[in-house]
Amino acid sequence: DAKTTQPPSMDCAEGRAANLPCNHSTISGNEYVYWYRQIHSQGPQYIIHGLKNNETNEMASLIITEDRKSSTLILPHATLRDTAVYYCIVRVAGNFGNEKLTFGTGTRLTIIP
């Protein structure tokens, strides 16, 4: 699976939009971009994923550049509960169901009151 690069940490003011970047310049055409987050001492929580189109759900929006070499996760109105480590992961889908998720070091997002 392609490697990803994320800033190690970011701060965001409560109520503002949090924009978390991810670089995946070696992504292949059949690899999806997934975002998970991990709040302290809990298991990772699925946020969103996409292939090439922008995606939005009740938690966040995912913007993928046209060349697919980078993406941005947007939390539209950050709250204190959004403080967590955010992981951007790319993985192949459709590989007989055993696709692994390889976690990098992620971005530690701190929401400031």
Place this chain on the structure above:
Amino acid sequence: GAVVSQHPSRVICKSGTSVKIECRSLDFQATTMFWYRQFPKKSLMLMATSNEGSKATYEQGVEKDKFLINHASLTLSTLTVTSAHPEDSSFYICSARKYLETQYFGPGTRLLVL
């Protein structure tokens, strides 16, 4: 999203004993389950992948005789840490997924071996 549970959430055991951790998919049938380990301030490391009714596939460097994985049904996988030692103390997290769909994670089990 789908719900995955783990039991117990925390366990303390003596060195040399075995500990079993259960992972259940509560509202879906999981064709594949994964076991991860996470040390303090580190990222998650995949230990093994298991498909229902099949032997688990272990990642390089993970001892299959020490970390026994059983995936006997589509809703239950167990990880048994055999002859646990202090260096096995860690946060163990499972995830589950239906075929070709998103992985959902359990809340984790914190193991402390004294």
